[in-house]
Amino acid sequence: LLLPAVQQAREAARRTQCKNNLKQLGLAMHNYLDTHRVMPLCLNATSKPISVHAYLLPFLDQSPLYQQIDFNNSWNAPTNAAALGARLTVFLCPSDGSAALPTGWAGTNYRANQGSWLLYGVPSTDPSNPNYNVPASNGVFIPNASLSIADVRDGTTNTAAFSEHPLGDFNNSFSSATDTFRPGTYPNTLDEAVAQCNAIDPSNLSFQGVSNVGAPWLQSYHSTTQYFHISGPNTRSCMFPPGRISTTAKSHHTGGVHVGMCDGSVRFISNSIDIQTWRAMGSRQGNEPISDF
Template sequence: MTRSFSRRKAGFTLIELLVVIAIIAILIGLLLPAVQKVREAAARMQCSNNLKQMAIALHSYHDAVNKLPAARDNNNFSAHAYILPYIEQDNVYKLINFTLPYDNAANATAAATKIKTFVCPSDSASSVPAAWAQNNYRVNQGSGILWGLPSTDPSNTNYGFPTPNGPFFVNSATKITAITDGTSNTAMVSEHPVGSFNAGAFSPHNTQRLGQSVGLYPATADEAVQMCESVGYQNAQYNGMYNTGAPWIYGYHSTTVYFHVGPPNSRSCMYPGGRIGTAARSTHTNGVNLAMCDGSVRFVNNSIQLATWRGMGSMAGGEVLANQCPTQRIRPCASTRFC
């Protein structure tokens, strides 16, 4: 007697296939955020390293000429331009003619040269024009709101304003010995992403212009912060400096300098009479990287007390500050005064 056997073909049923696809989708969904976190951590560490290299370069410059470079000299060159030889960019440094204005055609090649040390990997900066190389790191002018030096003319609206209290300002020549608050307690360099480079494109990294028609003339840092936060950055009438963060060769409050007026990742605004509040900002989560004047680098949380942050901005204010160690930082604090 002959027996017949029916054989089932091997393979997935439709339901089994859908289950497998669903499991794979779930695994991908779990994996992508983890990969993103790893990438961001790596970018933040590279950003921290860039700040470290800049702090070392600024000290090397000081060792060579017995002063820190000015935030802006008479030809509008930035501190960044002067430290090029100390970050292995001597060839670019030799392209610059410091006897001519920064934007002279003779300096165009240098202005367009991308310097890796000046670029945070978290900021793609795809909008920056090719002729203007980007910069994500800015030197500290202090906690005052006046860009430049106060006027000596009693009729000037900025008469009587204090001189900037940070290590870097217009035509400054700060010696390390002048940082009497201590180099470990005084900020040197922090971060800021580039702007939109488009007059019609709004970005929180643009600098808002609060004009005379609005009647906003802040007399103090507190007033400047309040006024800046009261306007929407997507309001066209306030979209002032949208080409912020380039070129690195230009010493300017929207390019290579920041202020300790508002807290980390707050808004940046400019007011009539040359009063400014350019904040430290980043694309990192919850805070900014900050290089101190002793060369150390730390991650400062957005929640730091404003008085502490402003105290870090001044170099000889003698502030007595509370310990402000945030829960999120790159490494343990070197100072018990703040993080």
């Protein structure tokens, strides 16, 4: 009789610590804003994708580590080896346990909100490109732009900044719930993406996409440090051609996920949240009506 109660108490403590980690990230984001007047970059035009997490380090009591990062080179440059393997508890949900990460890599359970649209990157200016005139990312941390808090026109209490995702198994020889799958289909709408993602047989390894999930935290990529508000919490993640992504928020907490809002608060969001409300939370300026969540 005692064992279930002890397990529940331990998970409650882990869940509280996870929530506190997201609060720390939210506070770091606001301190970054106070200093720089804009949000940190998510991806930059030089194709050297250093994560939002790296830019927040000075505001997480990690200035010495921040000073070791070579922002003029890629995340996997030899000059960034020390940061690449730096394990930070503020980036890790204690409910996730320990993953078998590649040597020299440290991971994160926390992701930056890219928004509630499919395109990963920026729309093409070439009319012959399938991503020509496709809507751009509408989240808080977007490619090639640093937004101000004034750009969050839907209101900071209604707009997500961060959420969570378990670390992957880093093994492409089998499929697991943390993987990002590759259906090979071409969705044009959010609902098409969700339906096509859910329709695959995950045990069929031909649909295997990415198992290297959540590491390294230094890399800005959809499978490492970003997520989207397309499919609801704790649903399957998928990647589609040409450059369309639905990486979901997930957790090992029963019933939902933590979401750090742009006002610095942290909400626990149920798996059963209305999908339109979830998508509205991911958009910074959609003017969507948001019901209680």
